[in-house]
Amino acid sequence: MSPVHSAVAAGLLGLSFLLSALADNPINPGFPYGSQKVRGVNLGGWLVLEPWITPSLFDNTGNSAIVDEWTFGQYQDYNTAHNALVNHWNTWITESDFAAIAAAGLNHVRLPIGYWAFEVGPGEPYIQGQLPYLQNAVAWAGNHGLKLIVDLHGAPGSQNGFDNSGQRMSYPHWHSNSTNVARTDAIIKTIAGMFRDNPNVVPIIAPLNEPAGFYGSDVLNVVRQYWYDSYGNIRYPYGSSQESNTVVLLHDAFQPLSYWSGFQTPPGWQGVALDTHIYTIFSDQEEAMTQSQHISTVCGKQSDISSFDLWLIVGEWTPANTDCARYLNGRGVGARYDGSYSGSPRVGSCTGLTGSSSSFSSSYKTFLRQFWEAQVISYEKGAGWIMWTWKAENADEWSYQAGLANGWIPQNPTTLQYPNICG
Numbered sequence: 001m002s003p004v005h006s007a008v009a010a011g012l013l014g015l016s017f018l019l020s021a022l023a024d025n026p027i028n029p030g031f032p033y034g035s036q037k038v039r040g041v042n043l044g045g046w047l048v049l050e051p052w053i054t055p056s057l058f059d060n061t062g063n064s065a066i067v068d069e070w071t072f073g074q075y076q077d078y079n080t081a082h083n084a085l086v087n088h089w090n091t092w093i094t095e096s097d098f099a100a101i102a103a104a105g106l107n108h109v110r111l112p113i114g115y116w117a118f119e120v121g122p123g124e125p126y127i128q129g130q131l132p133y134l135q136n137a138v139a140w141a142g143n144h145g146l147k148l149i150v151d152l153h154g155a156p157g158s159q160n161g162f163d164n165s166g167q168r169m170s171y172p173h174w175h176s177n178s179t180n181v182a183r184t185d186a187i188i189k190t191i192a193g194m195f196r197d198n199p200n201v202v203p204i205i206a207p208l209n210e211p212a213g214f215y216g217s218d219v220l221n222v223v224r225q226y227w228y229d230s231y232g233n234i235r236y237p238y239g240s241s242q243e244s245n246t247v248v249l250l251h252d253a254f255q256p257l258s259y260w261s262g263f264q265t266p267p268g269w270q271g272v273a274l275d276t277h278i279y280t281i282f283s284d285q286e287e288a289m290t291q292s293q294h295i296s297t298v299c300g301k302q303s304d305i306s307s308f309d310l311w312l313i314v315g316e317w318t319p320a321n322t323d324c325a326r327y328l329n330g331r332g333v334g335a336r337y338d339g340s341y342s343g344s345p346r347v348g349s350c351t352g353l354t355g356s357s358s359s360f361s362s363s364y365k366t367f368l369r370q371f372w373e374a375q376v377i378s379y380e381k382g383a384g385w386i387m388w389t390w391k392a393e394n395a396d397e398w399s400y401q402a403g404l405a406n407g408w409i410p411q412n413p414t415t416l417q418y419p420n421i422c423g
């Protein structure tokens, strides 16, 4: 971080402290976080492409070097790429999805969007056009009584190197370049300004998805400062001492909850929630777990979840217990579970564990229901949960829509068949 950036950020931080101390009223959010449970679903793979959610978009390019949204723009002519994206944006999620999500008893959607929807720098091959769809989504959420979380999922330089940040790379460079961070601050200001007067439909802004805190303090120090700046940008969007009612949803940057204990807590800070993502599939050890070990692992998180000092939302999780979904680890990368991922020992065949639910055995579907319920029970020990993801082209084990259609997700999320699954 440059000295200039630090100084600016420190000024903002001081201002936020002062304004918080002077505030007469605590935040009045658009949803009663803490007293009612968040029950929601992510709208993955819509305004930010993910190869595993829509493999056809990538396979149809005929170019195996296209592995993320950056290369989708880089290695195709503009009209070809733009036409494919517009068709995707028009069809992947429509208002009928919002109606179905509301009918399934859910109250929130989390919508990932990339920085490039707002601003593209010189030499960056991203294709724009997402913003009208964000506005549509907000209108549709309002029409169907849903709360919408705007989630900045990709930052300039990539905050984690994952394809779902827009740009897959071996080491991300958002955090090491103060221009990237300043651009991201400006985008959060823009988003906060867009929705500051609509907290009943957009009660939360998540300033950055999954920054790569696993790389250590080089990243974490930048993330902490960025969270301070984001607090000022989201909670004070009027350019004055007037506060918004918008909640700030901070990702835990892959740190244990204890790392964030005491961070931005009331009364000095108002309207901050923490987002944690719980997956039990992205390591060899987890792939080797039995079904009942997957269930006991998530049940075992209940006391940490219930004792955390901010509203804690499990903003991503899945009933899938393998990494079998094609392209899940990246286009052209295999799965740990079947040993096709370089260096991973084979656990078993992926056949019948991913793809269409017509290939799923009844005992697998029973497990999906049990694992889903164990997670819902456990995550409702905190402020609630948002499953990843609403739909996927060919990975039904990840799809809320497929779970509803095939019975491993109940039509009403409070109707549990295994209420004692966690013992």
Ligand SMILES: *[C@@H]1O[C@H](CO)[C@@H](O)[C@H](O)[C@H]1NC(C)=O
Pocket: 121, 156, 157, 177, 178, 179, 180, 183
């Ligand atoms: C920092 O990022 C900006 C884009 O945000 C880029 O133009 C610039 O070259 C980068 N600086 C360095 C030193 O890499």
